[in-house]
Amino acid sequence: ACTGPAPDDANVEWELTTTTDAPSGDIDSYSWVSYAEPFSLDYAYAFDYSDNQVLANVCESLLRLNPDYTLSPGLAESFEHPTPETWVYTIRDGVTFHDGTALTAADVVASMNRHLDPAVGSSWYSVYQNVVSIEQTGEREVTVTEAIPDSQFNLAMGGSAGVVESAATLEAAGADYGNSTGGVNCTGPFSLEEWKSGESITLARYADYWDDSLRAKSGEVEFLFMNDATARVNALKSGEVDGGWMIPYDAIGQLETSGVGDLHFGLSTAVSSLIVSNLDGPLGDPRVRTALLMALDRQGIVDAAAKGYGDVTNVLTTESVWVGASDTALESAFGQLTEYPYDLEEAKRLVEEAGAVGEEITYATAPISSDFGIIAQATAAAAESIGLKATIETVTPNAYTALFADPSAREGIDLFYTVWYLSSPDPLEMYSVLRTGEFSNYGGWSDPDFDRIVNEAIAIEDPAARSEKTAEAQRIANEQLPWLPLFTSPTTVFVGERITGVAPSIAFLYYPWAATVGAR
Amino acid sequence: MTLLDIDRLTLDLPHGTRLLDGISLSVAAGETVGLVGESGSGKSLTARSVLGLLPDRAATGGSVRLQGLEVLGAAQRDLLELRRRSAAMVFQDPRAGINPSRTIGDHLTEAMRLGERRPTAEARSRAVELLGAVRMPRAAEHLGQHPHELSGGMLQRIMIAGALMGSPPLLICDEPTTALDVTTQAEIIAVLAEQRATRGMGMLFITHDLNLAASFCDRIVVMQGGRILEQGAANAVLGDPRHPYTRRLVAATPTIELGEPAGAGPAGPGPAAESEPMLVADSLSKTYHPKGRSPVRAVAEASLTIPRGGSLGVVGESGSGKSTLARMIVGLEQPDSGGIRVDGRDRRALARSRSDRLAHARSVQMVFQDPYLSLDPRIPAGRAIEDALRLHRRLSARDARDAVVDLLDRVGLEERHAQARPRTLSGGQRQRVAIARALAVEPDLLVLDEATSALDVSVQAQVLDLVGRVRQERGLTVLFISHDLAVVRRVCDETVVMRQGEIVERGPTARLLRSPAHEYTRLLLASVPRPRPRTSPEQIGAV
């Protein structure tokens, strides 16, 4: 019979780990599987799991984002904040690019200035939106001047926005920089060895790497790209590849018991939520938003879409990004929230009260992964169950991407799903997005109090003090539901029998995680 | 010793149809046995069984002995040996019988090279030798050619040469000349006769042409429906047929023997010289420009006149332009130059309007060669006639039906045939329907383009009688096209002879046959097989 294992309606168990066993020694090479090939390794376009998980090992930023989401010095051995508008970075000495040339302040200036160049069209432009100038102000000193105080700029220097590339290489490669022909020339523990288009990227240990603590424990890492989830899991199960991030939920149970390696759960900053993109429709009424969230059997969704590997949440951030927050802030941010329990009766009542019965909402989705489909259909079913009419509009993954970029693409769309992760260790990254008029405030939600609180917070230098303000913002969002939070789920990583040493954390997007992996 | 001895041969299909029923015949060395009978009577099946070429999963009974060896049930190996050494067959259609993708040389030599594993050079020299023997000029050059580059007559010589490669004591010829025209047929028969004489082969010769059988064979076997009706010496069987069927066959076979009165001769009102002729064709020419080949001059400066009620025969070998002439007259083809007048009206202008078209149709109608293809397969006979009727006359449904029945009756069919689809009708019946359909339009002139060539002799006789009768009743003017002089003789007052698009001779039919003026007419006449008492084989058919 072809019935498969019994449905996991019992809550599955998992445990977050921060690190895996230390490697017993070096290993010649190992392979790693990813769901997609990077389009480019140009840091200016590295904005996705597929490119960042490779790039993080090759190119380094001014600051380093650690697996616990703290920031520590990177290519800048220190930074100063002499005035609210300026950031001064002291560039580390003795660092060389993979071609052997030395890192200079000029390289830093050239790399950062690319984000401001319209011809480049950097994906990280928003980090630089307040930047007025980036200048070399000393032999090893670079000064960034901003138009207004911005605590977030420096926090972003641990990500791709802070990557430093050799100015000479940028010049030489021109338009081909970062693609499989032009390649990259950075300072990370690995250098780009080979790029077999569509199939694999091989990284090789960079022998002259400056930081001995992160010297690569393997001679080579081969990244293999497999779009097909089944193919990926099959490759892991058969031992054809040694590991991979972001295991499909459907396969977690199998891989845990497969005996060919270990599955680890780690820190995540991502929250799965529904973006309300049209406040002129029925969802403009907070009661209807509340009703919809209450009509969603979120635990059921976690079980169906994430196979139980997740927790229902009522806010849009995870505790992991509240680095440096005060205890009071944490208590206020997570302790006294409005819960939205599954309650159809109450939900129906709210919809009736709002007079929204029979109104229509349109939900956009795309065939990206199975959870997209499941959540789409569960949401539509929930909306129907409280008297709304729901239509699902399926678009291409590309058109789906356009929902996030192009207001005209969102016309007629009320709701869509996102897994929103934060790249810097500060919840403000999330809430600054929801201010009135912000590009990513897709529904045009507006709350003057919220705007004021967030703006105040951004200007605050001290993380603890800032976190208290941010907690206030989080509470407003929790009540107003500009987006409907669904659940958080952990970062997953699978390591095969041959290797160990990876730190399970979503920081794999920016931290040279592959360097710590060695023989088991 | 008899070469071939077939004894009570039966052949049944898997689901029980009996195709051959108790066939017994024998061929002695040096003897030629003719196998005659209507289409479908089992001639080919009998011949093929000699070589063990039986229909898939057919059951056989009786025996077939070739040089004393039993063919039925023989082991594959013995069968191959028999085919290589004891007997060979010449097939009806040489164009279908020679692989179009391979060269002539390949066709001739492959049995020797692959079957008997003889060296290529030896096989080639034998092939060249035999091509010479069947009177192919420049034999060696032909070896590299492909079948499509050669004429039907040449291909049949090649087929014969191929059959002779293994010097078989028995040669089976299955209608070897049916696909060819008269003059070529005569040449092929001559070749066969010569080979028979020089090699002393026994021969089983299949034909449906009694004249040919009579002229070529020592003995004749008459078949019908899978059975043998009678057999005996050629002269005896044809001169004094015993079986009624044979008698009918003999009677129906047209001959060009002189002295005999013309069958259905000119009957209607005699040619009226004073009134304008029904058809005047004035120096018609037509040249085709086929893609990728040189232009073909199908008809060149041909002029014809048929008086009202007259009948004109057009004869000539295949490709001489007869059909093209007919098609121009009925308007299926536009002449390059020249004029056509039917009943005093110019017929050359292209019919543009509906009334033009109908007027055209009423002046000339045509009956086509192939009864199987000239009727729309989906349309019942009555409906076909009715369509034609109602196109030209406003008729109520009832009147139309009556008219159809009347027409059917006139061509000797019954009312029940009105419902029949062409498939369920025999060839002769179909041709009657076609004639009835043509008559429905009440044309001034009827063109019959080889209207009987596709039919069996007995059926052909019926149709010819019908044409004669209609002429008589209606005073119809007829243009009769045929390659068969004997047939023309039965129908036509006057005849023209065509060759390569030109009219080479014209005159009253009787005179033409008696004293042909043009050498081509003489050749045509000489090519017609005539039964005559045999003296020695060499004489027969030699032109």
Next chain:
Amino acid sequence: MAGKLGGLLLTLFLASLLVFFSRFLVPGDPVSFLLRGRKPSAEAVAQVTAQYGLDLPPWQQYLNWVIGMLQGDFGRSLQYRQEVATVIGERLPVTLGLVVMAGAMIAVVGLAGGIVAALNRGRVADRLVLIGLTTLGAIPSFVGAIVLIAVFAVQLGWFPSFGSGDGGLDTVYHLVLPSIALAIVFVVLVGKVTRSSMVDQLDREHVEVATSRGLTRATVVRRHVFRNALGPILTVTGLLVAGLLVASSIVEAAFGLAGIGSLLVQSVDRLDFPVVQAIVLLVVFAFVVVNAIVDLLEPWVDPRSAAGAGAR
């Protein structure tokens, strides 16, 4: 021959028009993909549009495109920010390998099946082969791929489940399962054409003549039946090639192969027009070339066609 060549070039030209101008019907803006869902500044949009020549009038874009292609410049991929020629060039070998291997399997299995069926016309073997081929032909490649992986890669572990290997024999080894998945659907076409073409020839009189001359059955089948039946088989093969190239998209996706098929589907989805246009044109070109070859072989298979006589 010159006329035929002209016709094929005309086909290519018409196809290029179709391919190029169809994209102007597409709703959506390729630039929005280039800027990958991020907040673009107005200048950035303008700059990028100009970089890719998207601001020119359509006919001018077409001219640039055609002239570029004639010089071997296929434009730049929007998604990979790379020369299209490079992007395709890197993926073409895999697809070609796949198509060649699948083609070989189709030829072997299809021909064998067709021949066996034709020679046993009406018997059990014929029915079995026909039903077998029909069933195979009904298995969509995506289903075939899933099953093959599940059975031969995962369960039995005989073949790798992904990737194209390190070249040479290893690549052949890697491409075995994908080629089978790709071949499955097409085998039936070749099989059936072979069968009907052979059956048609078996009934021809020249076959009987050859038999009557004492040639063995095998010789007759080889030299007279099969050889003459090749025409339609070649024609179908010619039509197959383009189909194989496109169908490879499904198989490549399932086996994680980087070929131009999966690239095509992905590029369509991402509005990466330069790549889509180049691949479509490549497919058309392959079709044209293969059919030109089939045309060239025609006189060899059927000498009558050389003379321009109507073949029958």
Next chain:
Amino acid sequence: MTATPTLAVEVLRAPRVRRANTTFVVSMAVVGVMTLAAILAPFVAPYPPEQVDLGAVHAAPSAAHWLGTDALGRDLLSRLIYGARTALLGPLLVVVSSTVLGILLGLVAGWRGGWLDAVLARIFDVVFAFPSLLIAIMAVALFGKGLVAPVIAMSIAYAPFVARLTRSLVAAERSRPYVAAYRVQGFGAPWIAFRRVLPNVTPIVGAQSTLNFGYVLAELAALSFLGLGVQAPTADWGAMINEAQAGLIGGYFLPALVPALAVVVAVVAVNVIGEELSDRIGGEIPA
């Protein structure tokens, strides 16, 4: 006697002496049942096809769910039954419209001949160079996903096949004496073409088109599988396989296997029928 080539239509109406053909009968039954199921879906399906039950996700076959449920707890049997609608309707539309379009074009090309024939032949060649799946993918890019764009695209993609067959049949038919006979009788060309020649070629063309049904069914399913065809949550066999793929990793085979088998069985059945029909009709494609 010269062998006379028999007309296709004659064979069609020839008495059938063949033995009862079990595969054919079974295929007819299968297609019949599927068609009935599609038409009567609301009455025979035990559940609404889109009814989500997160409490019964991936349920094994049971009395309540004969074939079990999928990743959203939807009843597989019901989805299979409803899925027959798009699965059969799409190919039907394609076959009908491509046949109509192809016959018209083929008739014009075959009847008129000359430059028109040459131009049409060139256009067909261009379309031939685009595999139908490619045209469908392009159409989806142009007009969006769903059933409409692929159906239109495939109708266009398949029409040349029909047209070419029709063209050669009509061209062969046009040179037959019976057509000349109609001309001589004074019938107009359009009447002969539409009233007489067309009915004579349609049976063969129709039988051949039936064979396209299977291909189109499989191709539309492939398109849905690629996520470009019928969209969720509509039950469609291809889309069902697509959705069920994720479950395969977890060992849930039924949700993918059931629609996959349905596709295979439907295609085989339709092909058997098509072949049998064209066999009976003697639909030999002229070279």
